[in-house]
Amino acid sequence: MKRRTFLAAAGATVLTACGTASGSATKTLRYQGSAGAVTLPELAADLGFLGDVKLDWVGNTISGPQDIQSAATGQTDFGGAFNGAVVKLAAAGAPIKAVIGYYGSDQYAYNGFYVLEDSPIRTPADLAGKKVGMNTLGAHLEAMLDIYLQRNNVDPKKAEPLVVPPINTEQSLRQKQIDVATLGGILRDKALQSGGIRKLFTDYELLGPFTAGTYVFTEKFLKQNPDTVRAFVTGVGKAIEWSRATPSAQVVDRMTRIVQKRGRNEDGSALKFWKSWGVAEKGGRVSERQLSMWVDWLAGRGELGSRKLDISSLYTNEFNGVPA
The missing domain is CATH 3.40.190.10 (Periplasmic binding protein-like II)
Incomplete structure (x- = not known):
């Protein structure tokens, strides 16, 4: 895509x-x-x-x-x-x-990039060719993804951002329709409470x-x-x-x-x-x-x-x- x-x-x-x-x-x-x-x-x-x-x-x-x-x-x-x-x-x-x-x-309100607990994705380089679900393209979450990759010397064009409605993002990750889910606020905390996912990075960690x-x-x-x-x-x-x-x-x-x-x-x-x-x-x-x-x-x-x-x-x- x-x-x-x-x-x-x-x-x-x-x-x-x-x-x-x-x-x-x-x-x-x-x-x-x-x-x-x-x-x-x-x-x-x-x-x-x-x-x-x-x-x-x-x-x-x-x-x-x-x-x-x-x-x-x-x-x-x-x-x-x-x-x-x-x-x-x-x-x-x-x-x-x-x-x-x-x-x-x-520290309380932030957007994070999450993968399944057993996902092989652990470093920025691992995002090459991977599907990253977010609410819209060209906005906050894609900016965070680009900055994260650029700071780690990875070409942002190697990742594949996809539009996924926020309410469906967690489910899409668990069903392996996407490799990475962007989750924020109450949807993030709800997903974390259910378990089985782990954090790659957050925008708060990236920019303060x-x-x-x-x-x-x-x-x-x-x-x-x-x-x-x-x-x-x-x-x-x-x-x-x-x-x-x-x-x-x-x-x-x-x-x-x-x-x-x-x-x-x-x-x-x-x-x-x-x-x-x-x-x-x-x-x-x-x-x-x-x-x-x-x-x-x-x-x-x-x-x-x-x-x-x-x-x-x-x-x-x-x-x-x-x-x-």
């Missing part, structure tokens, strides 16, 4: 849209969720941190690039993705701006603690709805800090009740493994380094073209009311 890059068709049709916010300011934000999980905006809404701003769930996504693409084209009002995906989409001409971090890696992904809005939406965005960003920032200050069992209980009462016919049992969002900065504030660190990786893949990026123009903290 040839290695694919995400948003390969972007740049012509997708990126000309500036969002669909029209007329007077809106107080309702359309968004995509995640099956069996609770997003930070959903938690913020349940805690009452969004004020009079409402969330309108339009479906679920398993891909950050798809989520921010939907925001860029106006199918939703905001989306979240790996910061490298945000840089790539902006480089292709999308008028988006990152406003708050929402996930990352720390870092905020990995941000929520974005289009510039048009920010201009038309500044008060709504301010309520959203500040509310999500408060939810991050509430989660830090609250015992994890209480956070899990809150999220479990959110899943139960929203009635989406989903299994929320994995929520009990939640420990952290992994956001490094206070209130989810965005820093230039969060975005600039991925420019070299993307440039090395030939995915930025000749476009010059002003990283400082890709994010803003002006809507974040959580004290720094």
